[in-house]
Amino acid sequence: MATTVTPPPLQGPTAKEKKYDRQLRLWAASGQMALEEAHILLLNDGAGTVGVETLKNLVLPGVGNFTIVDDRPVEEKDLGVNFFLAEESVGRSRAEECCRYLQELNPEVRGNAINQNIGAFVSSKDNLSKYTLILVTAPTSLSTVLKTVASYAWAASIPLLYIHSNGFYSQFSLQLPLEFPIVDTHPDPVSTQDLRLLNPWPELLDFTHTKTHNIQGLSNHEHGHIPYLLILLYFLDVWKSQNNGRYPENYKEKSAFRSMVGNGARKDNSEGGEENFDEAVGAVLKSLNPPSISSGLREVFEADHCQNLTPQSPNFWIIANALQAFHKAYNVLPLPGALPDMKAQSVDYIQLQNIYKSKARQDLADVTQRVRELERQLSKITEVDEKEIEAFCKGAAFVKLIKGSPLRVPEHPKLMDWSDRATYILQELENEESLITIYLSLLAFDDYYENNPAALSSSELSKDAQESEQRKLKWSMTQYTDKAIEELKKSSKLEVDTEAAQERLNNVIMELARGGLAELHNISALTGGMVAQEVIKVLTKQYVPIDNTCVFDGITSKTAVFRV
Numbered sequence: 001m002a003t004t005v006t007p008p009p010l011q012g013p014t015a016k017e018k019k020y021d022r023q024l025r026l027w028a029a030s031g032q033m034a035l036e037e038a039h040i041l042l043l044n045d046g047a048g049t050v051g052v053e054t055l056k057n058l059v060l061p062g063v064g065n066f067t068i069v070d071d072r073p074v075e076e077k078d079l080g081v082n083f084f085l086a087e088e089s090v091g092r093s094r095a096e097e098c099c100r101y102l103q104e105l106n107p108e109v110r111g112n113a114i115n116q117n118i119g120a121f122v123s124s125k126d127n128l129s130k131y132t133l134i135l136v137t138a139p140t141s142l143s144t145v146l147k148t149v150a151s152y153a154w155a156a157s158i159p160l161l162y163i164h165s166n167g168f169y170s171q172f173s174l175q176l177p178l179e180f181p182i183v184d185t186h187p188d189p190v191s192t193q194d195l196r197l198l199n200p201w202p203e204l205l206d207f208t209h210t211k212t213h214n215i216q217g218l219s220n221h222e223h224g225h226i227p228y229l230l231i232l233l234y235f236l237d238v239w240k241s242q243n244n245g246r247y248p249e250n251y252k253e254k255s256a257f258r259s260m261v262g263n264g265a266r267k268d269n270s271e272g273g274e275e276n277f278d279e280a281v282g283a284v285l286k287s288l289n290p291p292s293i294s295s296g297l298r299e300v301f302e303a304d305h306c307q308n309l310t311p312q313s314p315n316f317w318i319i320a321n322a323l324q325a326f327h328k329a330y331n332v333l334p335l336p337g338a339l340p341d342m343k344a345q346s347v348d349y350i351q352l353q354n355i356y357k358s359k360a361r362q363d364l365a366d367v368t369q370r371v372r373e374l375e376r377q378l379s380k381i382t383e384v385d386e387k388e389i390e391a392f393c394k395g396a397a398f399v400k401l402i403k404g405s406p407l408r409v410p411e412h413p414k415l416m417d418w419s420d421r422a423t424y425i426l427q428e429l430e431n432e433e434s435l436i437t438i439y440l441s442l443l444a445f446d447d448y449y450e451n452n453p454a455a456l457s458s459s460e461l462s463k464d465a466q467e468s469e470q471r472k473l474k475w476s477m478t479q480y481t482d483k484a485i486e487e488l489k490k491s492s493k494l495e496v497d498t499e500a501a502q503e504r505l506n507n508v509i510m511e512l513a514r515g516g517l518a519e520l521h522n523i524s525a526l527t528g529g530m531v532a533q534e535v536i537k538v539l540t541k542q543y544v545p546i547d548n549t550c551v552f553d554g555i556t557s558k559t560a561v562f563r564v
Helices: 015-019 021-036 049-059 076-080 094-103 118-122 142-156 202-212 228-242 251-263 275-287 295-302 315-330 346-378 386-394 422-430 436-451 453-457 463-492 499-515 521-540
Strands: 039-043 065-069 110-114 133-137 160-166 169-175 180-182 400-402 549-553 558-562
Touching (some): 039 118, 049 521, 065 094, 142 436, 160 436, 160 521, 202 228, 202 346, 295 400, 315 346, 436 453, 436 558
Parallel strands (some): 065 110
Antiparallel strands (some): 160 169
16 A cells, blocks of 8 residues: 655744844845854943944844943933933943843843943953954043054954944944955846856857757747857857957957847847847847956955965965966856846756856866865865855955055044055045045044043033033144144145135034034934944955945035045
């Protein structure tokens, strides 16, 4: 008697996959895992709102751990700008209260609060070693906090963000390690298609011959459904037979080849033309390019870490070395295996897909074998995961190696090293639309509070005291920016008329002096979202983070990124 085997039930998405569905579409399971393994440190100084808003946007997508270091008690003025505090929070630890309310957003995230002076906390480097990324909010002590943290983070290759939110202005600077590689840069899908038409392999040529050897004898239906890739390969063979075995190389030859392809279309059918031939004509210029590697990948191949592997080399550099060997052997990168949409019969399109996917698997196996050989030579105990190798092979053409630089800690203009950016900043100052004035003004803002630490800890001031503080702040910032422009001119040796720029600087200074240490919740919330976006890019090593300072003007609703 025959028995009926019941098929196993279909597995639907897990609870976590349902919860994080939309973001998994952005950075996939590998990105989510990196996020969940991260531990973020927030050194929350100043009004403290922008730092908490940043954490909010990291807690919601499921960052693994966060720690807030903040020794300030909650004051009544905090309630109007920090939505992660309640009336009963007044008088309690600001770190503990914010931590408690943040965790309510996502119980899966673990939060920690340290009610300790930030300067004392960072004085012990052991306190910083366990964190994946560090956030510092301004204004803070430049000498005891920012310099200490920036120096340690640079030496330990820990990413660091320094964040301002003052009145209608905000800014954040990202310090990345000296070499920060990104494999999955998420380029435009159209640009990632590698069809290898100038380097076809036997299986692809055999399929092309099968479908096109009797191209003139095909019915109109069959002729109108030849995949455009096969059309191009067919006419490339014709072109080579007429041009001493050469492919079309320059624009003139490609234009002539495009005309050849277009003339191959049948016009006497019911449609008056053929869509597949139109696709082939449109693909000539972008598909018939000799194999080459991007400047980003070339930079990776030429890096010392790629050339000289050690047993301690990260997986990235081992795969890069193997990929370089693959490229030297075949003069192409591994085939990604993806095909664009095209007019074709379903059976032909599926067969063509299988040919490309099979070749992609062969290339992946070749690179994997090279990785395993390197692991053997280096006596590596743990193998590189094949999924990691596969991701590298698929995105190889768009790998990017970001060169990080140390954070520019604000100092007196005469002590700042302007040499490598003086000309750039002066050119930006000549542009009346540039937001570089906010950057310079915030340098002056930090310098003032570094030299007037009592102003950081002052509580509620009388109206006269507030006006006096604003005048001192405005005068100090004006002096700073004037001296900064002098030093920029000396360093660049450029004679630039900065009168109009100084007027724009004065407008920014007046707004910063008016706002003082105050944060506006909407500006801090928006800035926190932007900072969190950059944090996620860094943690997941996907997409390309800013390089290296982003400025936001809430008055004109403009943003700008500067490499300063």
